[in-house]
Amino acid sequence: MVGATAAAPQDRGAGTSQTTARTDVPVLATVTFTVNGERRTLDLDTRTSLLDAAREHLHLTGSKKGCDHGQCGACTMIVDGRRINACLTLAIMHQGAEITTIEGLGQPDQLHPMQAAFVKHDGYQCGYCTPGQICSGVAVLEEIKAGIPSHVTVDLDAAPRVTEAEIRERMSGNICRCGAYSNIVEAMTEVAGGQA
Amino acid sequence: MKSFTYERPSTPAQAAAAVAGTPDAKFIAGGTNLLDLMKLQIETPRHLVDVNGLGLDTVEPTAEGGLRIGALVRNTDLAAHPRVRKDYGVLSRALLAGASGQLRNKATTAGNLLQRTRCPYFYDTAQACNKRRPGSGCSALDGVNRQLAVIGGSDACIATHPGDMAVAMRVLDATVETVDAAGTERRIPIAEFHRLPGDAPERDTNLKPGELITAVTLPKPVAGTHIYRKVRDRASYAYALVSVAAILGKDGTGHVAFGGVAAKPWRDAAAEADLPKGAKAVTDRVFADAKPTPENAYKLKLAERTLGAALNQARA
Numbered sequence: 001m002v003g004a005t006a007a008a009p010q011d012r013g014a015g016t017s018q019t020t021a022r023t024d025v026p027v028l029a030t031v032t033f034t035v036n037g038e039r040r041t042l043d044l045d046t047r048t049s050l051l052d053a054a055r056e057h058l059h060l061t062g063s064k065k066g067c068d069h070g071q072c073g074a075c076t077m078i079v080d081g082r083r084i085n086a087c088l089t090l091a092i093m094h095q096g097a098e099i100t101t102i103e104g105l106g107q108p109d110q111l112h113p114m115q116a117a118f119v120k121h122d123g124y125q126c127g128y129c130t131p132g133q134i135c136s137g138v139a140v141l142e143e144i145k146a147g148i149p150s151h152v153t154v155d156l157d158a159a160p161r162v163t164e165a166e167i168r169e170r171m172s173g174n175i176c177r178c179g180a181y182s183n184i185v186e187a188m189t190e191v192a193g194g195q196a
Numbered sequence: 197m198k199s200f201t202y203e204r205p206s207t208p209a210q211a212a213a214a215v216a217g218t219p220d221a222k223f224i225a226g227g228t229n230l231l232d233l234m235k236l237q238i239e240t241p242r243h244l245v246d247v248n249g250l251g252l253d254t255v256e257p258t259a260e261g262g263l264r265i266g267a268l269v270r271n272t273d274l275a276a277h278p279r280v281r282k283d284y285g286v287l288s289r290a291l292l293a294g295a296s297g298q299l300r301n302k303a304t305t306a307g308n309l310l311q312r313t314r315c316p317y318f319y320d321t322a323q324a325c326n327k328r329r330p331g332s333g334c335s336a337l338d339g340v341n342r343q344l345a346v347i348g349g350s351d352a353c354i355a356t357h358p359g360d361m362a363v364a365m366r367v368l369d370a371t372v373e374t375v376d377a378a379g380t381e382r383r384i385p386i387a388e389f390h391r392l393p394g395d396a397p398e399r400d401t402n403l404k405p406g407e408l409i410t411a412v413t414l415p416k417p418v419a420g421t422h423i424y425r426k427v428r429d430r431a432s433y434a435y436a437l438v439s440v441a442a443i444l445g446k447d448g449t450g451h452v453a454f455g456g457v458a459a460k461p462w463r464d465a466a467a468e469a470d471l472p473k474g475a476k477a478v479t480d481r482v483f484a485d486a487k488p489t490p491e492n493a494y495k496l497k498l499a500e501r502t503l504g505a506a507l508n509q510a511r512a
Contacts, residue, residue, distance in 0.1 A: 024199050046202045046244070049231070069232050070299060082272070082301040088228045089302060092202060093246055140297065148276040151292040151432065156281040172432035173296025 033097045035060065036104030044091050050084075051075040053091035054101055062102035062131045066175070073174035076132035076139075077101050083139035085173075102131035105138065114138050117187035125178030133174050137188045140170045144192075162192040198240045204249050208410050209379045211247050216377035216406025218243045223408060225268060226302040228295075229311045238321060238328055252410055255279065261416035264373075267306035267409045271295070271361070274305060284414060285422030286441050290364035293426040296433050306409035309362055309372065309389065312400060313355035313459075314435055315344060326352045327397040334397075337489075343437065346488040346495045348458035353397030354489070356456055357390055358435050363455035364424060365412065366463050367441040373411040376404060386412075390460030400459070420445045421510040425502050426455075438498045444510035448472040452506070454482065454499055475504035 032041040035058060042057050051068075054060040054077070063086055066074035070088040077086045078100040106112035114134050117123070124130040144160050152169040153160045160166060167185050176184070205211040215221040221243035224230055233239040252266040255277050263279060274280060275291035295303060317323040317335040324333035336344055336354055345354045370386040390401055403409075420443040428434040439455035448471050453463040467481035479500040486496060 027199050027201050029202055046200055047197045068235065070228055070296075073296070073298060076298055083298050084302050085228070085298045088231050088299075090202075090224075090227065090231065090244075093224070093227065093248060095204075136298065143272075143297065146276075148272060149281065149288065149292060150297075151289075153292075156285055156288055169432050170297050173298045 029092045031092045031095050033091075033094050033099055035099045036101060042091065046090065046092055048091045049087050050077065050079070050089050050091045050094060050099070051086035054086065054099075060101050060103050063135075064128055064131055066129065066132075071175070072129070072132075073136060074129050074132040076135045076174065078135055078139050081142070083136050100135070102135055105134065112138070113191050114187065117191045118184070121183045121187040121190065122180070123184040123187040124176070124180050129174060129176045129178075133171070133176065133184055136171060136174045137184065137191070140167065141188065141192050143170065162189065164189070197234045198237060198242070200241055201243045202246065203243070204246045206249065208247075208250055208252070208375045208408050209377070211245050211250060212375055212379075212406045212408040213377040214243075214245045215408070218245075221245055221406075223247050225304040225307045226270070226299075227307075228299050228303050229307065233312065236319065236321065238319065247408065258413060263414045265305050265412045265414070267304060267411055269305045271300035271303045271305070271308060272297070275300070283417035284364075284368060286367060286424050286443060287361070287364040287414075287422075289422065289424035290360040290426075290439075290441060293424055293436075293439070294360040305361070305412055308359055309365075309409065309412070310401065311357075311359055314358040315355040316340065318355060327355055327393070327400075330396070330398045340491070341489045342491040342494075343435070343456075344489070344492055345458045346492055347462060347483055347486040348392045348460065349487065350393045350395065350397070352395055353393035353459070355393065355397065355459060357400075357458070357460055358456075360424070360426060360436060360439060360455060362386065362390070363439055363441040363453050363461040365414075366453040366461035367443060367451050368414050368418070370415075371413045372409055373413060374403065374407045374409050376407045381410075382407070383413075386461070387463070392459050397459075418443045418451065420450050423506045423509055425506050425509075427498055427502055438495050438502050440499070440502045440506050442503070442506045442510070444471070444507060446511055448474075448507055448511070450510070452478065452503060454503075457483075457495055457499060471507070475500050475507055479503060 026045045029046050030043050064074035066072035068087045070085040075086040106115045147159050150169050152165045167188050222241040224244045253268040254266050256264045258264050271291050275288045281288050317325045323335040345356045365386050372384040372389050374382045423442045426436045426439040436456035442452040444450035453461045464482045467478050470477040
């Protein structure tokens with residue numbers, strides 16, 4: 001059993017939420033997880049998203065806040081081997097998790113192959129969605145390798161392959177306002193070829 | 197977002213007791229819908245009960261030859277499960293047609309059933325919405341309702357269930373298993389799980405307060421071509437305008453459920469007898485009581501044509 005304690009007495013006033021004003025007292029909880037190989041313990045307001053924990057508390061500002069509603073993918077991180085929208089999950093729900101952000105994939109002097117391919121193929125323009133695109137791109141190739149099908153996989157019984165259609169469908173949760181999609185497909189295709 | 201206390205119980209019965217015994221408490225699993233709604237203060241729980249530590253995350257064969265899907269099995273894992281791909285293709289297809297890869301990695305089987313409507317008036321807290329604020333009215337009835345229900349609605353609400361997975365589960369005759377705070381287990385046929393709005397649209401399902409979904413069971417597989425066809429405004433990552441979940445034989449016999457048309461997956465088992473006569477014969481019966489708005493009447497023709505495409509696919 002893990003609990004969170006209120007920093008001050010909770011408002012338990014009568015009435016339901018929508019019509020009644022309620023005193024909004026922050027509630028704190030402690031969480032420990034591993035971020036980019038480093039064990040981190042944080043005391044957080046229970047409301048803190050995993051994205052805000054990374055950006056505001058760990059100062060890992062590579063992951064971006066676009067829509068903050070799971071629609072744009074700019075916040076994509078790899079958690080326990082799976083890409084997720086870090087804006088749509090609470091940090092305190094990730095006790096013991098292994099979290100990889102863009103900073104953990106590679107650094108300017110030691111780029112991850114996907115980062116290098118994005119540079120080579122011009123897979124961005126303004127760059128705001130790029131950390132999410134790259135985290136998602138890395139995870140997408142792992143998903144295809146693991147045999148996870150997609151909406152455009154023709155035969156559910158066969159192993160999916162890296163095709164342009166597969167990449168475009170699987171990357172649909174990452175929006176790029178600059179429209180670098182075709183170059184992102186090229187970057188991912190090259191990395192997939194290198195891995196095959 | 198309003199503040200809330202948080203706990204992680206160890207057993208399903210403890211979780212149910214925690215929600216039943218705490219004012220304004222909610223379960224949280226994947227959180228992809230609940231947290232979105234909490235940010236907008238459409239949902240304002242004072243206490244969250246995190247069920248992610250309860251197990252309930254395996255897919256097991258049943259003695260009857262079916263499958264028992266744990267409530268916390270993620271959408272990605274369910275869609276990719278070898279038995280589901282082989283024997284319940286309509287379910288794999290429906291899951292893969294929904295949301296994005298990131299969301300499917302988090303979203304759970306139970307949470308998918310419980311996702312709330314995407315009606316724009318439910319989402320806009322400046323608008324009247326009986327589902328969000330009972331008694332406040334429904335701005336959708338005379339508003340922009342192109343995406344909303346054509347059948348089963350009421351004067352209080354014409355919201356749709358937005359999901360794909362439940363439509364496949366409806367055609368598969370799934371059963372929802374639950375446990376309550378007293379530890380009592382219950383089995384709810386999927387047809388009786390979601391509610392039509394009537395005069396209480398704030399209640400999406402027939403779950404009781406604190407009742408926790410533990411699993412969804414599927415009966416033994418039904419032979420035929422498993423098809424899920426979804427028509428939407430974009431090729432990917434968009435809600436259905438109309439969807440068809442079908443299991444069809446080459447002779448055109450089979451089973452069909454429709455999504456995007458009502459507050460629950462819509463199925464008329466009697467009308468399935470007309471499947472060999474073609475799509476129109478079936479949809480004329482299934483939607484005989486439809487009350488579309490001028491903006492969403494297109495869904496009736498779209499349902500007919502989507503079913504027609506499914507019938508063609510099964511014959512090919």
